[in-house]
Amino acid sequence: MILDFLAAIGRGVREFVISLGFGTRTFFSVLGASGGLLRRLRLVTDQIHFIGNYSLVIIGVSGLFVGFVLGLQGYYTLNKYGSEQALGLLVALSLTRELGPVVTALLFAGRAGTSLTAEIGLMKAGEQLAAMEMMAVNPLQRVLAPRFWAGVIAMPILAAIFSAVGIIGGYIVGVLLIGVDEGAFWSQMQAGVDVWADIANGVLKSIVFGVAVTFIALYQGYEAKPTPEGVARATTRTVVIGSLTVLALDFLLTALMFNK
Amino acid sequence: MQRKSLDIWVGLFVVLGAAALLFLALKAGNMSSLSFGNTYDVTARFDNIGGLKPGAPVKSAGVVVGRVDNIGLNGKTFQAEVRLKMQSAFSFPKDSSAKILTSGLLGEQYIGLEPGGDANNLAAGDRIAMTQSAIVLENLISQFLFSKAAEGKEEQK
Numbered sequence: 001m002i003l004d005f006l007a008a009i010g011r012g013v014r015e016f017v018i019s020l021g022f023g024t025r026t027f028f029s030v031l032g033a034s035g036g037l038l039r040r041l042r043l044v045t046d047q048i049h050f051i052g053n054y055s056l057v058i059i060g061v062s063g064l065f066v067g068f069v070l071g072l073q074g075y076y077t078l079n080k081y082g083s084e085q086a087l088g089l090l091v092a093l094s095l096t097r098e099l100g101p102v103v104t105a106l107l108f109a110g111r112a113g114t115s116l117t118a119e120i121g122l123m124k125a126g127e128q129l130a131a132m133e134m135m136a137v138n139p140l141q142r143v144l145a146p147r148f149w150a151g152v153i154a155m156p157i158l159a160a161i162f163s164a165v166g167i168i169g170g171y172i173v174g175v176l177l178i179g180v181d182e183g184a185f186w187s188q189m190q191a192g193v194d195v196w197a198d199i200a201n202g203v204l205k206s207i208v209f210g211v212a213v214t215f216i217a218l219y220q221g222y223e224a225k226p227t228p229e230g231v232a233r234a235t236t237r238t239v240v241i242g243s244l245t246v247l248a249l250d251f252l253l254t255a256l257m258f259n260k
Numbered sequence: 261m262q263r264k265s266l267d268i269w270v271g272l273f274v275v276l277g278a279a280a281l282l283f284l285a286l287k288a289g290n291m292s293s294l295s296f297g298n299t300y301d302v303t304a305r306f307d308n309i310g311g312l313k314p315g316a317p318v319k320s321a322g323v324v325v326g327r328v329d330n331i332g333l334n335g336k337t338f339q340a341e342v343r344l345k346m347q348s349a350f351s352f353p354k355d356s357s358a359k360i361l362t363s364g365l366l367g368e369q370y371i372g373l374e375p376g377g378d379a380n381n382l383a384a385g386d387r388i389a390m391t392q393s394a395i396v397l398e399n400l401i402s403q404f405l406f407s408k409a410a411e412g413k414e415e416q417k
Contacts, residue, residue: 045270052273092288157277164280167288186287194315195289203281 023219026140030148030218033141037149043142047150051112055158058111059104063162066099067091067169074170075178085184089192091170096193096202097258100163102250105209108155109242113217116147117238120221121231129222144218151217155210156203163202201257205250212249213242298348300384301329304358304371305339310394312360312369318344320373325350328371344371346382353378357390369394 037044074090120143123129129139167189174180193199217238224234309331318326326346334341346352355376362369373388382388 045267048273049266049270053269056273056276096284096288154273157274157280160277160280160284164283167284189288190290193289195285199281199284199289 019223022223023215026219026222027215029140030144030215033138034145034149036141037145040146043146044149044153047147048154051116051147051150052154052157055108055111055154056161058107059158059162060165062103062107063100063165064169066103066162067095067166067171068173070094070099070166071170071173071178075174075180084178084180086188086192087170087174087180088167088185088189091174092167092189092193093198095163095166095170096198098250098254100166101159101202101206101209102246104159104162104206105155105213105246106243108151108158108210109213109217109239109246112151112154113213113238113242114235116151116214116217117221117224117235118231120144120147120218121224121226121234124222124224125226125228125231127226144222148214148218151214152207152210155213156206159206159209160203197258204257205253208249208253209246212245216242216245299326299345300348302326302344302346302382302384302386302388304342304344304388304391305334305337306342306358306360306391306393307339308393308396309340309342310360310369310396312342312371312394316368316370318346318358318371318373320350320352320375325373342371351381352376354380354382354386355390356382356388357392358388359392360394362395 070091071087074087075084078084078086078090120129123143129143132139132142171185175182175185220234220238220241221231224230312328312331314328314331316328317324318328326344328342329345330343332341332343333339344358352373353376355378357374357376359372359374360369361372376390
């Protein structure tokens, strides 16, 4: 009984280490296979269209509503201290530093990550990847690498759009509906938000999240069991592992970047 | 044709992202007030800088004329040594004085520069001789309490 339990722990750890190793190896093979993409940029633009453009609606609408809520809740709290002029600063800092990159990455894992996993998993289940190899086409270069780079490019763009739309949402609720002074809203924001410390670090965060989420989605699809159930499990794992990785990375990056 | 419309959409997506970033940098951030113009360095020594931080503004008559670049401790005099990056467009007399002030009751601290009357101007590497430290609330309160206690003793006599 106890021995079975110990064996289960051991198996879990072993499988974790193996998948970590396989993941790292696949990551570097994808990076290595990316060189040939320069001759086939069309593949990347196709995927940016699929990953980026189709995510615009969900990112834009979520950003607007997150901005609305930040405006309302921020006003409620700041009003208790009589400093509702700082509303713009609060909305802009929370969006550029945290919510923009993190919420975009979570939505991105759900919206684009799952579709990538399902697509590649089904390609594998339908033996399309094997067929490519038979034709001496490297699936890492032809299928995985363009999707990887498209995700890495699309993610910071989506995060920037999320933050910008969110600030407009905060402006609509704070200034237009509640009646915070418009001049104070923008000037406090401009005085408190630093281009490098806040905005550039937020962009850096979103690039890291883009690499992590896109690669996890691709890897889960690539390593999925080639059965309908296997693809379903892989899709679920993409969301779970992707979201947890984003949150853990966010903590690490915040601790590294903003510890001054 | 289909190919072209797809390219247009991707292009639109990227342009939208660039516009969002530009909006963040110019409208939400301090990019517009960030000056990439020429600056010159001036140092000043303070007995106590309070809560002054690198990046805090240097103001003269309320107008931002520079930023705090670096703060260190002088090992010999045990004074805080503050390096200021001043915009080259503004020059101040050599005997100008620097004070650490607070904007509002709870606001951030900044350096106020009061011009003197010297004919020569501060140049790069110069040190502002006359400085006034930040006001530390605890010191003020203890001074006040001591003076109150002293008053009480005199009345008893």
